[in-house]
Amino acid sequence: MTAQPVRRRPGRPRGADPAVTREAVLDAAVELFGSRGYRGASLAEVAAAAGLSNAGLLHHFPSKEQLLIAVLQRRDEVDAHDLDLGRDAPLTIWQRLDVMVDLVALNAQRPGLVRLYSTVAGEATHDGHPAHDWLTGHLDGVVDDLTTAFEAGKRAGLVRTDAPSGRLARTVVAVLDGLQVQWLAAGGDDAGGARMTADFRGHVEDVRARWSTET
């Protein structure tokens, strides 16, 4: 290759606002890690999609691994926001499950974020994966919250006392994750998203029909 004199525009081509650039990188990373997985998407692709160079990206995130962590943390924030966690009055178990149904409906409109989760979850089941700790923490957190809510439901007289709280919690999470994989494999389109939402709602209704103390 011929050595050309360095031709370069002085100053800062972009907005140069760190926060803005960071967000652009995170958006691109969600999209690409989502569609190709962490291993399948290259740093260069993410950088190009975010509108900067390979080295430019690494100025904001010291390594690809750190970028993945940031992306996953951001996903948690999005979920937490959508789930309206942190409200003062704790929801009953049935309200909480209804909120999860709403979350599924929301996810059906953003396959990128769902792909990110499902793809990374598949990779991260292995112990050495950079997102392994995040995955276990995420799963344990959701399952524990639901289990606690089922138990609280028993004390509140909403749930049959013989309900297997842990098993029901783990199964609800499994249904959610499993249906997402089926939806994505089938193309992740709107029609499939509607069916996924209906299926999840159906499962929640079945759980309620069997384990609620209500009629």
Added chain:
Amino acid sequence: MTAQPVRRRPGRPRGADPAVTREAVLDAAVELFGSRGYRGASLAEVAAAAGLSNAGLLHHFPSKEQLLIAVLQRRDEVDAHDLDLGRDAPLTIWQRLDVMVDLVALNAQRPGLVRLYSTVAGEATHDGHPAHDWLTGHLDGVVDDLTTAFEAGKRAGLVRTDAPSGRLARTVVAVLDGLQVQWLAAGGDDAGGARMTADFRGHVEDVRARWSTET
């Protein structure tokens, strides 16, 4: 996992049985694709684990992609064998679900095969992945079979006529896949395997309790 490291000297080795070598490669590939995913495991690692060189492996499988296909087909064969498919008398839906419970119990003792499935499933949700067609075919096949079995159960008077066959089939598959991911993320050990099996059995019992015509 190689039972014995084949002592290999340069030059023409003693009579090598193609079928035996092929099996060794497939065993190694299941283990490595399972623990690191298709993208995460290199051809060289598989070759080394199988006791031959990079080029030696490619003599049996023309490309890494072809190797993945062969591995997945073999997984299907193992499953088909374990499920005793192809028997003359078709099983009722409840028998079929009981067989699936047995399959989960079996899977709990071979985390390698389960990792292979879960990891590849995560990757292969994307359209361009070499195993994408296999994944959709696999999911559609299992779901269709179960849906058909539920419908047959209705005609046989075993299942309530208002049961949502498709939704129940998709949910059962989702529970299976989702619980496997949770199990693997938690380490894939025996204790977790037992819980996974019990959870899946519990779900099957719930389905039966709600949608069976029996008591």
Added chain:
DNA sequence: GTCTATACGATGATAGAC
């Protein structure tokens, strides 16, 4: 049937100019 040697591209990350 398996080997050694190697081609050749892509990858994640660094150095230093501006």
Added chain:
DNA sequence: GTCTATCATCGTATAGAC
């Protein structure tokens, strides 16, 4: 803060000897 240029490494796959 972003770039260009470069690096060392590792990826799959091929060629040809034995």
